Amino acid sequence: MAYRRTRCPTIGDMLREVWDVLSSCQKCGLVMQVDLADMIKLRGPKVVLWNRKARCRRIGCSGFVEFQAMAPGIYMHESLRPSDPMPWCI
Ligand SMILES: [Zn+2]
Numbered sequence: 001m002a003y004r005r006t007r008c009p010t011i012g013d014m015l016r017e018v019w020d021v022l023s024s025c026q027k028c029g030l031v032m033q034v035d036l037a038d039m040i041k042l043r044g045p046k047v048v049l050w051n052r053k054a055r056c057r058r059i060g061c062s063g064f065v066e067f068q069a070m071a072p073g074i075y076m077h078e079s080l081r082p083s084d085p086m087p088w089c090i
Helices: 001-005 011-016 036-043
Strands: 020-025 031-033 053-055 063-068
Touching: 011 036
Parallel strands: none
Antiparallel strands: 020 031, 020 063, 053 063
16 A cells, blocks of 8 residues: 555546545544545645545534545555555655
């Protein structure tokens, strides 16, 4: 995962490499598909999801989501969480 992180730091890279990205709320458990193309339209291709948290979209939930991604050739989603032991190197 650390190798893929240096290769795919931004959502623009993730879209190009056809990553499948989910957001998962740590409080209510809501899991949503992240539409990378849509997010790029809204916020630009340079947004980084590694080590990021975002507000849960569920109405009434005050939790935060963390992002999980599945790279091509990998058959499970892996967390993009800060506890990733490898340093962020760009
Ligand atoms: Zn939630």
